[in-house]
Amino acid sequence: MSGIDPRGPRFTASVTAVLLAVTLLLPDPAATALIAVQGVFFAMGVVLGVQNTPTGLVFRSLVRPRLSPPAALEDPAPPRFAQAVGLAFALVALVCYLTGAVLAAQVAVGLALVAALLNAVFGLCLGCELYLVGLRAAGRA
Amino acid sequence: MTGLLVLSLAALAAVGFGLYRRHVDGRFVAHADAAPTAWDHVAAASTGAVPGDRATLVQFSSAFCAPCRTARVVLADVADQEDGVHHVEIDAEKHLDLVRALDVRRTPTTLVLDAAGHEVLRAAGAPQKQQVLAALAHAEGGSR
Incomplete structure (x- = not known):
């Protein structure tokens, strides 16, 4: 089964976490511009x-190229779903x-910063876990 | 400055939740069922699944779930190595009634069923091989 290096999404999550943290520290106009940029990254x-x-x-x-080969490849669907969240x-x-x-x-x-930090630091995909919670809740309605 | 406060709270929340998850992930806890057994539920929902003579490892997975893959490899490996132990993987999205009946909240969730199909233990999050082997020993010790 083909897949992606799991460290790729974690690298992206690290950059996302930094951008979101900086957003919180900037004055409102700059914060607005930066969250728009981050939104474009998520959309991509x-x-x-x-x-x-x-x-x-x-x-x-x-x-x-500077890292050792990955121990295992990962399905790109979960991180992609997390980008949508x-x-x-x-x-x-x-x-x-x-x-x-x-x-x-x-x-x-x-x-969003909590989710990005969890992914970057712990490799935990919060958006992915919300998927089943959402399905359970939606099906009951 | 509220931005700094939100930033600090977010960092604290992430570290706290991440450490908590690291602690509980893959850890099997006792989880008893009554009649109908967990296997009765599984058999009713997922056609063609075969229980193990000794024990059955029932794994719930979903599409957007990276650790499900890890759990699949570990559980299939244990089922290969241990006679009479079967690994059954269930797509949670296709069996939401079963997910609710067995109160599965996360994927991967692994249930350890004894020879009679009763749930004995369950773990949320991908377990390590040693944790699965210990759970099997516990399940068999408890049911005999």
């Missing part, structure tokens, strides 16, 4: 696949920043 991950985002390409061309949070944050609801925007960025 969803549409093009996680291997073809800017961070995915940096990982493949600059980082992976990230995109949803980025869009909520963007709309809140644009409408002046700064605290709500920062909470949305903070939640």
Whole structure:
């Protein structure tokens, strides 16, 4: 079964976590611009696949050649789904920043940051786990 | 500055949850069922699955689940190596009624069923081989 190097999505998550953390520390106009950029990255991950985002390409061309071969390959579908969850949070944050609801925007960025940190530090995909929780809840309604 | 506060809370939450998950992932805990047995539920939902003579490892998986792959490799390896132990993998998305009946909340979740089909132990998160072997020993010790 073909797959991707699992360290690729973790590298992307690390960059995402830094961008989201910086977003929280910047003044509102700059934060708005940065969350928009992050939103575009998330959207690229969803549409093009996680291997073809800017961070995915940096990982493949600059980082992976310096690492030992991966112990196992991973299915690209879970991280791609997680990018969609990230995109949803980025869009909520963007709309809140644009409408002046700064605290709500920062909470949305903070939640996305929790997910990005969990992925970067622990290799845990929170968005993926929400998938089954969502299915269970949706099916019951 | 609220941004710094949100940032700190997010970092704390991530580290706390990550450490908690690292602690509980793959750890088997006692989980008793009544009638109908867990296997009765599985048999009713998933046609063609065959229980093991000694024990059955029932794994719930979903599409967007990287650790499910790890769990599959470990459980299939144990089932290969141990006589009378079968590994049954169930797609949680296709069997949501079963997921609710057995109260599965995460994928991967692994149930250890004894020879009679009763659930004895379960673990959420991918278990390591040693954890599965210890769980099997415990399941057999408890049911005889």
